Amino acid sequence: MSNLPSEPEFEQAYKELASTLENSSLFEKNPEYKTALKVAAIPERVIQFRVVWEDDKNQLQVNRGYRVQFNSALGPYKGGLRFHPSVNLSILKFLGFEQIFKNALTGLNIGGGKGGADFDPKGKSDNEIRKFCVAFMTQLSKHIGADTDIPAGDIGVSPREIGWLFGSYKAQKNVWEGVLTGKGGTWGGSLIRPEATGYGLVYYVQHMIQYASGGKESFQGKKVAISGSGNVAQYAALKAIELGAIIVSLSDSKGTIIATDEKGIQPEEVQYIAQLKVERKSLTELTTSETYKSRFKYIEGARPWTNVGKVDVALPSATQNEVSGDEAKALIEAGAKFIAEGSNMGCSQDAIDVFEQHRKSKKGEAIWYAPGKAANAGGVAVSGLEMAQNSARISWTSEEVDNKLKGIMESCFKNGLETAKEYVEPAEGEFPSLVAGSNIAGFRKVAAAMLAQGDWW
CATH class of the missing domain: 3.40.50.720 (NAD(P)-binding Rossmann-like Domain)
Structure with a gap:
């Protein structure tokens, strides 16, 4: 990682994952996974674009927009959009990297990505935020789709902003598809998604x-x-x-x-x-x-x-x-x-x-x-369930979604627990390490899919 420009948040996320893999028996049992880590640490694609919009005083404003399409081995890229002045490539790469393995732990067919802009919604009028969303999606729409990359909300992007982004995508592409999750309950969103x-x-x-x-x-x-x-x-x-x-x-x-x-x-x-x-x-x-x-x-x-x-x-x-x-x-x-x-x-x-x-x-x-x-994988898990409902043109009840969420969280817990026991054998009477178990379980699943698809060999 040393030849990269300084990306402190991403480097922290990478080191946290790499150190738990190195301190387990994973590389000892599967030395080839070192190569997989080297490949998985680099995003498949990083998109950066300018977002030009007009404020309420008819003044031109410009922001930086991003989408990090990190890994699609398990499915289309999936991860939120963040509108916050702190947004930069390091933060989005860290969030996208984490998202790969979090999404793997849900058991759903979704890859990992993240995006957003250094736009600050605070102090902006509703009209300015709407205009920014339209300008942002005008650029982002070239790179996403229901089977390619399905963003969601994150900090600064609530269901209201998702609505404006979705409307802009639909107007440009002339297609209604589940290209964003976190949609309104009356137009394609899933019950239990906000919760x-x-x-x-x-x-x-x-x-x-x-x-x-x-x-x-x-x-x-x-x-x-x-x-x-x-x-x-x-x-x-x-x-x-x-x-x-x-x-x-x-x-x-x-x-x-x-x-x-x-x-x-x-x-x-x-x-x-x-x-x-x-x-x-x-x-x-x-x-x-x-x-x-x-x-x-x-x-x-x-x-x-x-x-x-x-x-x-x-x-x-x-x-x-x-x-x-x-x-x-x-x-x-x-x-x-x-x-x-x-x-x-x-x-x-x-x-x-x-x-x-x-x-x-x-x-x-x-x-x-x-x-x-x-x-915290429950959010993206229900986003995945929203995608499934959109694809089938159906809606599940709150109880159905909540029961599926409970099952996914139980599976996340047990997967991390059992993987930790296998690769980081806890001492007698010691709790298994959920951080190590979750990292290894998520990484192993993604690496195996990447190997099968020829991303590394």
Whole structure:
């Protein structure tokens, strides 16, 4: 990787995967997989384009647009579009690389990709955002299609933006096809898609808790710290509450709210926060609301991890590298036993090292960490189910989709668990490494498909 320009996020994602493969018996049993890793680390195609649009003052504006089509061995490229000023090639390559193996773990026929633009929706009018979406899709439409590349939403791209992007694609191509997922429920979207990442995260952690306790424990009575307050955090909170958990925190880029009583954050409060997000307002609104200000402590400029008090479960669900090594230690001191990423690469490598070291503690004191590529795969899984419904021109019920999601998350958990036992043989009484197991399981499946198709030999 040394001859590349500096791409810190992508290099971190690559090293995290490569180190777990190297520290397992995979390369020992299959030395040829070293060649597969070398090939898989380079995207099949990187598309960069300019997006020229007009603001409300009739002034020309220009942004950079991207699509990283990373790997299509298992199916058409699949991964979100992110509109955020921080978007660059390094971040999109890291997200696309993770997406390859996450998508493989779902068991669905989808490859990996990611895209977006360095456009900032904050401070823009609805009309400006719509015009940007049309201009962006005018360029992107040349490179995507229902059997080629199916983007979805991500940060800054909600169902509303998906609608504008879809309408622009349809107008240009004169074809209605499932080229985007996350569509509206009345025009080709799937039920449970908005909830899928958060619900899937909780279903996955439920399996961790049950396995660790020999089936004796569940979310009931567990204190859960969540970061973020977007789609993933909201639905993870609501599903965990439904299963009996107490939610102690949510956060945004400006700070953190901590529940001040034993009831924790309630469903109606999550709904109020969801409305704030729709209106592009921050959690600081809660501090001035007569209804809610007595229920929460607001800590400006802070993440939840060092402020939550005693917790059992931590779900980073905001953005990458949101848990540092020191914050990982603070979570362990706070009693956290289960950490699972709702965000992509939510934990820094230092934090993962801390969690993995404590995984080797004696039972009762051990910490179990699950990486995003397994724990947050529910979102892309239901996107895959949306593609299937579009292709067949049918719609499944909420119950049907939710049951399929539960099955996929159980399979993700068991696949990582059994693969870890096979390639990283845990010591007596030690939890298997879900990060190693998930990395190896996803990589092995993709590498085998690439070999069969002649991508490496």
